[in-house]
Amino acid sequence: MLTYNFENIDCPIYEYIYKCIKNDILSGNILPGTRLPSKRSFANNHGISTITIQNAYDQLISEGYVCTIPKKGYYVSDLQEMTSRVVPSGHITYDITIPEKEMYEIDISGNSVSSDMFPFSVWTKISREVMAGKKEELMRTSPVCGVKELREAISDHLRSFRGMIVDPNQIMVGAGTEYLYGLLTELLGNEKNYVIESPGYKKLVQIYKQRGIDCRFASMDKQGVTVEGLEHSQADVAHICPNHHFPTGITMPAKRRYEILSWANEKDGRYIIEDDYDSEFRTVGKPMPTLFSIDSCEKVIYMNTFSKSLSPTIRISYMVLPVHLVYLLFRSLYFYSCTVSNFEQYTLAEFIRQGYFEKHINRMRLYYMKKRALVMDVVMQSKLVPYCEIWENDSGLHFLLKLKTTISDQEIEHKLMERGIRINTLSDYNLLNEENKSHYFIINYSNLDMEKIKYALDVIEEILTEKYTS
Numbered sequence: 012m013l014t015y016n017f018e019n020i021d022c023p024i025y026e027y028i029y030k031c032i033k034n035d036i037l038s039g040n041i042l043p044g045t046r047l048p049s050k051r052s053f054a055n056n057h058g059i060s061t062i063t064i065q066n067a068y069d070q071l072i073s074e075g076y077v078c079t080i081p082k083k084g085y086y087v088s089d090l091q092e093m094t095s096r097v098v099p100s101g102h103i104t105y106d107i108t109i110p111e112k113e114m115y116e117i118d119i120s121g122n123s124v125s126s127d128m129f130p131f132s133v134w135t136k137i138s139r140e141v142m143a144g145k146k147e148e149l150m151r152t153s154p155v156c157g158v159k160e161l162r163e164a165i166s167d168h169l170r171s172f173r174g175m176i177v178d179p180n181q182i183m184v185g186a187g188t189e190y191l192y193g194l195l196t197e198l199l200g201n202e203k204n205y206v207i208e209s210p211g212y213k214k215l216v217q218i219y220k221q222r223g224i225d226c227r228f229a230s231m232d233k234q235g236v237t238v239e240g241l242e243h244s245q246a247d248v249a250h251i252c253p254n255h256h257f258p259t260g261i262t263m264p265a266k267r268r269y270e271i272l273s274w275a276n277e278k279d280g281r282y283i284i285e286d287d288y289d290s291e292f293r294t295v296g297k298p299m300p301t302l303f304s305i306d307s308c309e310k311v312i313y314m315n316t317f318s319k320s321l322s323p324t325i326r327i328s329y330m331v332l333p334v335h336l337v338y339l340l341f342r343s344l345y346f347y348s349c350t351v352s353n354f355e356q357y358t359l360a361e362f363i364r365q366g367y368f369e370k371h372i373n374r375m376r377l378y379y380m381k382k383r384a385l386v387m388d389v390v391m392q393s394k395l396v397p398y399c400e401i402w403e404n405d406s407g408l409h410f411l412l413k414l415k416t417t418i419s420d421q422e423i424e425h426k427l428m429e430r431g432i433r434i435n436t437l438s439d440y441n442l443l444n445e446e447n448k449s450h451y452f453i454i455n456y457s458n459l460d461m462e463k464i465k466y467a468l469d470v471i472e473e474i475l476t477e478k479y480t481s
Contacts, residue, residue: 012048012056013041024059025066032067036076036087043089047077116431117467122408123458124322128378133367134358141357148357153349155340157184157329161356164363165329172369173290175304175313177331183340186326186350188286188316189218194347195312195330196222198340199248199282206246208236210440212257215250228442231256235263238274249275250284254299255407257288258440258453262404268302275310283311289319289407291372292379309333317359319408320372327351327359379408379457386456386464393468398475402451409455411437416475420449426474432467 013032020027035041048056050064068085071077078088141149148158156162162179169175185191192215196205201224207215209228219226229240229249236251249271253263263271275281285302293299303313316328332340349356362368387401390412403410414423420436427434437451 013053014056017057017059025063025070028064028067029070032071033074033076036090041087043087045087046083047085047087049084113433115428115433117460117463118433119459119464119467120409120433120435120453120455121458122319122323122455125458128375129322130367130371134362137361137365137367138354138358141354141361145353145357149353151353153351153353153356155344155347155349156180156182157349157351158353158356158360160364161360162329164360168363168368169331172372173287173298173301173304175301175331178334181331181334181337182329183332184327184329184349184351184356186328187318188288188314188328189214190350191314191328191330192218193222194344195284196224197344198336203247203280204245205248205250206241206244207250207442208252208256209442210258210437211442212252213440213442216442230443231259231261233261234267235261236271238270241271241274247278247280248282248284250286252286252288253302254285254287254290255293255404257407258409258411258435258437260402260404260407260409260411262299268305272302272306272308272310276308281310285311285313287313287315290315291320292376292408303331306333309335312336320368320375325355325359327355382456382459383410385461386454386459389461389464390454390468393465394472395468395475398472408457409453412452412454414450414452414471414475416450418475420452423452423471423474427467427470430470432470434467 013035015028015031017024017027022030032041032047041047047053047068050061050068053064054061068077072079072085076088076090077085079085159179161184162182165182165184166177166179169177183191183194185194196219201222204225204227205219206227206229207219208231210231211228216226227244227246229236229244229246231237231240235253235256236249241249251263251271253268253271255262271283275283283302283306287301290298290301301311301313303311310333312333313331314328315330317325318328383403387403387410390396390399390401398415400413400415401410402413416423420438424434424436424439435453436449437453438449
């Protein structure tokens with residue numbers, strides 16, 4: 012008869028009995044094939060109910076430690092062969108440390124957005140409407156491309172804002188561009204050679220290489236990526252930012268755009284990924300027409316995100332595929348579900364459909380125009396004026412600050428970090444290990460505090476002048 016001590020237990024009695032028997036089985040105190048006491052005798056021996064014993068036995072049976080033989084009773088399962096293969100690899104410690112992002116008192120090149128500018132009240136109102144009015148829809152699994160309402164809203168936005176005629180079924184929604192890049196590589200095949208502009212976004216290199224893709228780099232001139240650079244890279248897929256390149260800020264002129272499209276058309280299997288990450292924030296004139304809108308041969312894949320226009324924490328991005336790739340996606344990747352929750356998709360769809368997104372963009376464009384002018388004014392009134400020059404093209408949320416100095420970019424960065432100031436340089440994004448423009452520093456003004464930028468500019472001036480006074 013099994014006998015256990017029921018004093019000072021800190022869990023339900025049935026769970027305690029289950030744990031005791033399980034431990035005895037695993038430790039070998041109860042051997043395989045042993046017949047366990049009947050529920051009634053076990054209960055009578057310990058003065059507890061048979062239902063409690065039944066619950067403990069049921070748990071053991073469900074986990075496979077005990078089996079029943081009709082009209083005979085409960086028996087311990089033969090786990091010897093299975094447990095003999097489970098050999099501990101050693102002592103396991105749970106001292107897990109997660110790498111933390113290094114924080115700086117002042118981050119001049121960061122891409123954060125002020126919480127004061129997010130339309131919380133409108134977003135909350137629409138969220139309530141979605142919760143109340145779309146209960147059935149919220150419980151359904153979203154297809155790989157995303158819910159129809161959001162794709163239709165994005166299609167309407169692209170037509171009115173970017174002049175793009177897009178069928179909603181060409182649009183694929185995903186939780187961030189990193190996910191969509193992965194989906195795209197599965198669609199096109201990772202045996203292709205992918206090329207990125209240099210200087211360029213280093214995170215793309217990590218994403219592509221993590222997927223086993225041969226990632227190459229193409230040189231740029233003052234008009235953007237060059238055809239010669241693409242040819243030299245022997246690329247099949249060119250990932251470029253023609254409308255506002257990061258980090259140089261270059262906007263590709265029409266002539267170069269047609270040259271790049273001609274390169275793509277010269278060979279089957281070539282594609283262009285057009286990354287249009289911050290097209291909404293052009294301060295002068297209308298946004299440039301997209302490559303997608305002038306492509307007549309289905310070579311351009313258009314990608315955009317709501318991270319810049321709304322918030323980096325809203326992980327909703329989308330891509331627009333040529334029609335033949337839409338058919339391929341639904342044939343080969345139809346089994347995926349969209350990685351954005353239905354709740355967020357319907358909320359964003361209504362936010363766009365009801366006109367709030369357009370109002371928000373117009374409001375933010377005006378805000379950023381004023382912020383940009385204010386930051387530039389601070390620069391031009393600082394002690395740094397004799398040693399700097401502003402390079403900008405009236406687009407996006409950053410501009411370049413050219414420093415007149417012989418001190419290396421790395422030394423300036425290091426000295427600033429020692430003072431709690433982070434700033435990135437153009438040379439940080441050089442991927443070709445070739446001689447690059449030096450002394451160009453990236454100023455992202457989207458969430459810069461005026462007093463902090465004034466202090467940072469004074470520190471930079473100190474670093475530059477101490478070189479000549481020491």
